[in-house]
Amino acid sequence: AQSVTQPDIHITVSEGASLELRCNYSYGATPYLFWYVQSPGQGLQLLLKYFSGDTLVQGIKGFEAEFKRSQSSFNLRKPSVHWSDAAEYFCAVGLRGGYQKVTFGIGTKLQVIP
Amino acid sequence: DAGVIQSPRHEVTEMGQEVTLRCKPISGHDYLFWYRQTMMRGLELLIYFNNNVPIDDSGMPEDRFSAKMPNASFSTLKIQPSEPRDSAVYFCASSFRDGNTIYFGEGSWLTVV
Numbered sequence: 001a002q003s004v005t006q007p008d009i010h011i012t013v014s015e016g017a018s019l020e021l022r023c024n025y026s027y028g029a030t031p032y033l034f035w036y037v038q039s040p041g042q043g044l045q046l047l048l049k050y051f052s053g054d055t056l057v058q059g060i061k062g063f064e065a066e067f068k069r070s071q072s073s074f075n076l077r078k079p080s081v082h083w084s085d086a087a088e089y090f091c092a093v094g095l096r097g098g099y100q101k102v103t104f105g106i107g108t109k110l111q112v113i114p
Numbered sequence: 115d116a117g118v119i120q121s122p123r124h125e126v127t128e129m130g131q132e133v134t135l136r137c138k139p140i141s142g143h144d145y146l147f148w149y150r151q152t153m154m155r156g157l158e159l160l161i162y163f164n165n166n167v168p169i170d171d172s173g174m175p176e177d178r179f180s181a182k183m184p185n186a187s188f189s190t191l192k193i194q195p196s197e198p199r200d201s202a203v204y205f206c207a208s209s210f211r212d213g214n215t216i217y218f219g220e221g222s223w224l225t226v227v
Contacts, residue, residue, distance in 0.1 A: 034215070043118075043205060043218035044157075090157065101170060102216055104157040 002027040002093045006105035013081050014113050021076040021108050023091030032094035033074040034102070035065055039087045047089075050074065061085070086112045116140070118219035120206050126225045132194040135222045137206030138187055144211040148181055148191050151203045151221070163189065164211075196226045 003026045013019055025031060032051055036044040048059025055067040065076045074091060088109045094102040119138040127133055139146045147162040161171040163183045171181070178197070183189040193200055203221040 036218075041220075043220045044207075045218070046215055049215060101159065101162070103159075106156040 002031055002095060002103050004091050004093050004103055004105035006089075006091055006108050008108045009106065010109045010111070012111040012113060015083050016080050019076075019078045019081045019085070019110070021089050021091075021110070023074045023076065023105060024072050025074065025091075025093045026072065027093060027095075029096065030069065031096060032102075033065075033067060034092040034094065035059065035063070035074075035076045036090045036092060036104075037061075037087050038090065038107075044090060047076070081110075081112055083112045083114070086110055118206055118208055118217055120204075120219035120222050122222060123220065124223045124225075126227065127196055129197055129226055130195045131226075132192065133196045133200075133224060133226075135191040135204050135206075135224070137189045137191070137219060139189070139206070139208030140217055141187065142210065143208035143217075145209045145216075146183060146189050147205075147207040147209075147216060148189070149205040149207060149218075151205060152201075157205075160191070193224075196224075198226045201225050 005024045007022050034049045035047040037047050038044045047063050048057045050057045050067045057065050063078050065074055067074050088107045090107045091105040092102050121136045145164050148160040149157050150160055151157045160173045161181045166183045181191045203223050205218050205221045207216045207218045209216045
């Protein structure tokens, strides 16, 4: 079975600083990879996804993520964080072959300080 | 298009009572998922349906939980009897076949006292 590890439960960055949220997965083949964001009291919203092709994926709100097969990683990045980015971020792994079971990581809570 | 619609948004109930959570998926989506989110366990998949048929219910915690999808536009998650440890946010989500992108509702916040 696939699994997802988000090693950082909580991260604090200053507004304007760069951000990198880590995600590692365990799966025998290349899975589908996602990053979702959850604002307080809200559902999860898709930021970006990797299915195939270019390993650098652009998403909404200025986020990007890079798939590195050799490291089994899919880290999320943003060059300059805004206060509105404070939220919880979830990495997720989906199996290929039409099987729709997606596994989510535990989440990383991002705090942005002025 | 409307997103995934869940009701109620908030519910407070007493232990032992029956709880029914409702979901309307995005029109045209073939898959419907029920997730539970807690601080301790994160986001857990409870059950999912494909074309109204339950495919995997291995995440359903126990017999007190049941889910149905009588048609393509409606699903329920029922807890009977409810217990305080069932307090959580329950998310319904849907996706189009083979797309793997899952769209979430805003959740039903359940408190069992």
